[in-house]
Each structure stands twice: as structure tokens, then as C-alpha cells.
Amino acid sequence: MKTIMIHEMPDHVGETVRIGAWIANKRSSGKIAFLQLRDGSGFVQGVVVKEVVGEEIFAKAKSIHQETSLYVTAEVTEDERSSFGVELQVKDIEIIHEAVDYPITPKEHGTEFLMDHRHLWLRSRKQHAIMKIRDEIIRSTYEFFHINGFVKIDPPILTGSSPEGTSELFHTKYFDEDAYLSQSGQLYLEAAAMALGKVFSFGPTFRAEKSKTRRHLIEFWMIEPEMAFVQHAESLEVQEQYVAHIVQSVLQNCPLELERLGRDLSKLEKIQAPFPRITYDDAIKFLHEKGFDDIVWGDDFGAPHETAIAENYDMPVFITHYPTGIKPFYMQPHPDRDDVVLCADLIAPEGYGEIIGGSERIYDYEMMKQRIQEHNLDESAYEWYLDICKFGAVPHSGFGLGLERTVAWISGVEHVRETIPFPRLLNRLYP
Numbered sequence: 184m185k186t187i188m189i190h191e192m193p194d195h196v197g198e199t200v201r202i203g204a205w206i207a208n209k210r211s212s213g214k215i216a217f218l219q220l221r222d223g224s225g226f227v228q229g230v231v232v233k234e235v236v237g238e239e240i241f242a243k244a245k246s247i248h249q250e251t252s253l254y255v256t257a258e259v260t261e262d263e264r265s266s267f268g269v270e271l272q273v274k275d276i277e278i279i280h281e282a283v284d285y286p287i288t289p290k291e292h293g294t295e296f297l298m299d300h301r302h303l304w305l306r307s308r309k310q311h312a313i314m315k316i317r318d319e320i321i322r323s324t325y326e327f328f329h330i331n332g333f334v335k336i337d338p339p340i341l342t343g344s345s346p347e348g349t350s351e352l353f354h355t356k357y358f359d360e361d362a363y364l365s366q367s368g369q370l371y372l373e374a375a376a377m378a379l380g381k382v383f384s385f386g387p388t389f390r391a392e393k394s395k396t397r398r399h400l401i402e403f404w405m406i407e408p409e410m411a412f413v414q415h416a417e418s419l420e421v422q423e424q425y426v427a428h429i430v431q432s433v434l435q436n437c438p439l440e441l442e443r444l445g446r447d448l449s450k451l452e453k454i455q456a457p458f459p460r461i462t463y464d465d466a467i468k469f470l471h472e473k474g475f476d477d478i479v480w481g482d483d484f485g486a487p488h489e490t491a492i493a494e495n496y497d498m499p500v501f502i503t504h505y506p507t508g509i510k511p512f513y514m515q516p517h518p519d520r521d522d523v524v525l526c527a528d529l530i531a532p533e534g535y536g537e538i539i540g541g542s543e544r545i546y547d548y549e550m551m552k553q554r555i556q557e558h559n560l561d562e563s564a565y566e567w568y569l570d571i572c573k574f575g576a577v578p579h580s581g582f583g584l585g586l587e588r589t590v591a592w593i594s595g596v597e598h599v600r601e602t603i604p605f606p607r608l609l610n611r612l613y614p
């Protein structure tokens with residue numbers, strides 16, 4: 184007999200199969216027991232009828248505990264109400280390991296309790312759906328960039344220089360030297376773009392930021408494309424096409440998961456390129472009109488400002504041309520103004536905040552050297568980076584998309600802590 188997975192069951196209607204599974208939940212009466220089975224690939228109901236299986240197997244099914252592992256032998260039958268359109272008519276049960284007093288029960292639990300049990304919480308239906316959507320975003324990311332001629336590049340995690348400012352670096356010793364965990368692979372990607380034209384990375388990044396918000400993780404994963412001979416306007420086009428691609432891929436390939444999360448699909452269906460653009464200057468004017476007196480030109484936006492701007496659109500919106508003073512050293516100045524740079528942040532709808540930060544990069548050697556000095560960066564650590572401006576420098580642009588914020592938005596979950604398997608938060612390194 185074939186051992187199969189739950190997601191393969193629609194191809195086996197009418198057959199008797201065996202699956203390895205865990206008990207997600209159970210209901211029973213004197214004559215019939217309903218086992219909610221999960222095997223990672225999906226959830227299915229197993230029906231155990233006393234008259235069919237006999238006393239012994241029925242007693243096993245009746246007394247089985249949540250999260251007990253087992254092999255189930257059963258006939259696959261059609262059932263329109265279930266997610267894969269099938270149900271199992273159980274014939275035999277073989278218990279592998281009995282789980283006793285599983286801590287996460289179908290009742291409500293507090294967030295701290297669930298976070299302490301993250302290693303088990305991942306087994307629940309909602310977390311399962313979020314992880315599947317995360318996986319689909321990763322899959323469709325590789326698909327998009329490979330279709331468009333990008334080469335995947337893996338920048339180092341242990342680094343000697345910092346792209347995004349020095350205040351949020353994780354310090355560590357590298358034998359006798361100082362090293363930092365990467366806060367972005369960008370500088371290395373710029374060098375790689377000069378070798379391979381269009382590149383992208385996908386990897387963990389670290390921010391020793393004392394932020395405790397629903398959008399901040401200490402360790403998060405970033406997708407960072409970098410493109411030689413591409414300037415600001417064209418980079419925005421790549422960004423909107425990329426984001427539309429991942430949203431449409433999730434809609435197409437994760438319908439069960441989106442349904443399980445109760446996501447409003449009409450909001451996602453609208454997400455198609457092009458996305459609206461608003462300059463920083465106009466965003467400030469808009470905020471003043473809306474009564475935000477706390478912000479002046481030159482300030483960075485906080486979450487309430489971003490949310491107010493995003494509420495104007497049912498698409499993600501680019502805020503472009505931020506003041507030079509609040510952005511990193513490497514951004515290319517506006518050709519006609521030296522107070523703003525050629526950059527954009529992409530703000531997701533529905534209050535999910537900034538999901539992309541990107542810009543055109545400086546490629547003039549003298550200007551880059553001056554910026555490094557103005558930002559009080561250790562010049563010796565950037566010597567290699569300056570070589571990009573020294574040997575065949577070209578206009579180039581890139582951006583970074585934060586995976587967890589994007590998963591949160593597309594899944595419609597409130598907090599980024601549920602969008603990564605094992606979140607690293609301000610006060611959490613466990614489990």
C-alpha cells in the first residue's frame with residue numbers, strides 16, 4: 184500500500200492509502216470519532232466508525248490525544264466541504280508516539296505563552312498558512328528575478344563595514360578584529376552588479392535596534408536586487424512589477440491559506456503595476472493638511488505618518504526624493520537639488536508600513552569619498568567599496584524588500600513576529 188501525503192489525496196479517491204500524521208483535534212461520540220489529521224502538507228478529516236473498525240481500533244481513536252503521531256490506513260473519499268475535497272474513511276490506526284498534555288489547546292492563549300511555545304505553535308493552522316505564504320513569496324521572488332535575467336549572489340554575513348549607519352550594528356569579535364553582522368548586503372551587491380549586471384540576494388540581516396513595534400525584528404530576511412546601468416525611475420518600475428508578481432503568485436498558489444487567514448482577497452487582487460508615487464515634499468504638505476503639526480521638512484516619517492499617507496491609496500505607494508540628511512551616505516543626489524536624493528520607500532497599504540527602501544547610488548569617486556567622510560565612517564573599511572567608483576563606474580540602483588513585513592501585509596497578520604519561524608525580538612532569543 185502507498186504511503187502518501189494529504190495534499191496528494193485528490194489523486195487517490197477510491198483507493199486505500201496510508202499516511203503519517205499528527206492529531207490536530209478530535210471529536211467523538213459513542214459510535215463515531217472525527218480525527219482532524221495534519222501531516223505538514225495539509226489538514227484532512229479522518230472518520231472512524233466503530234461498526235467498521237471494531238472495538239479495539241475505535242477505543243484507540245476515542246482516547247487519542249492532541250498531537251499524538253500515528254499512521255492511518257484509510258480509504259480516500261470525496262467530500263466537498265473539506266479543503267482538498269476529500270475525507271478519510273479510517274480502517275486502521277497505528278500509534279507512533281502518544282503526546283500527553285500538549286500545551287497549546289484549541290482554547291485562546293496569550294501571546295507571551297504562544298511565543299514561549301513557538302516551536303509548537305508553528306504546528307497550528309494559522310501559523311502553517313503563514314509559513315506557506317512566506318514560502319510562496321520566496322519561490323516567486325526567485326522566479327521573478329531569474330525570468331528577468333538577475334543572478335543570485337550571496338553577500339557575507341560577517342562584515343567589516345556598514346551600509347545603513349553605525350548605530351544599529353551587532354558587534355562581534357572576528358579573532359583579533361572587530362566584525363559586525365550584516366545589516367544589508369547592498370555594498371557587496373553593488374560590487375557584484377559590476378561583475379554580473381543584475382543581481383539579487385536573499386538572506387538574513389540584523390539590526391540592533393531597540394524598537395519594539397509590530398514592524399520590527401532584530402533578525403529579518405531581505406531580498407536585495409542591484410542593477411548596473413539602471414537609474415531611479417527604472418528601478419521603481421522593477422519594484423512595482425516585482426511586488427505585483429509576488430502578490431499575484433500568492434493569490435494563485437495559496438488560496439486555501441489566504442482563506443484560512445480570512446484575508447480580504449479583493450484588496451490583494453487590485454495590486455497591479457504601476458503604483459502611485461508621491462514626493463517627500465508633497466507628502467509633508469499632505470500631512471500638514473491632515474493636521475499633523477508635529478512633523479517638519481527634514482524629519483523622517485513615523486508609523487502614523489506612513490499610515491496616513493498609505494490610507495489615500497488602495498495600492499502600495501512610493502514616497503520619493505527624501506531629504507539627504509535622513510538617508511544613508513551612498514544615495515545619488517537629485518540632479519537639480521542638493522537637499523534631496525534619488526530614492527524611494529515603498530509603503531504597503533492597510534497600515535503595514537515601509538516594505539522597500541531603495542535608491543540610485545553615487546558613482547562619482549570624489550563625491551562618494553566625501554560622503555564617507557561626512558558620515559564619519561572608517562575610510563579604511565570602505566576602500567574596496569570605493570573601487571566601484573574607480574574602475575569603470577556606472578549609474579546603478581537597487582533596493583531591499585523586507586520579507587517579514589511583506590508576509591504580514593499579504594497574509595493580513597497584525598505583527599511580524601508571526602511571519603518568521605523563530606522571531607528574534609528585543610527581549611526574545613528563545614526558543
Ligand code: 4AD
Pocket residue numbers: 346347366367368369390392398399400401403405407408537538539540541542581582583584585586587588599
Ligand atoms: O530601508 P532599509 O534599511 O534599506 C536597506 O537596508 C538598503 N541597504 C536596501 C538596499 O537598497 N539594498 O531596509 C529595507 C527594508 C525595509 O523597507 C523594511 O521592509 C525591512 O527592510 N526592514 C525591517 N524589517 C523588519 N525588522 C526591521 N528591524 C527592519 N528594518 C528594515
Ligand code: MG
Pocket residue numbers: 528537539540
Ligand atoms: Mg528604510
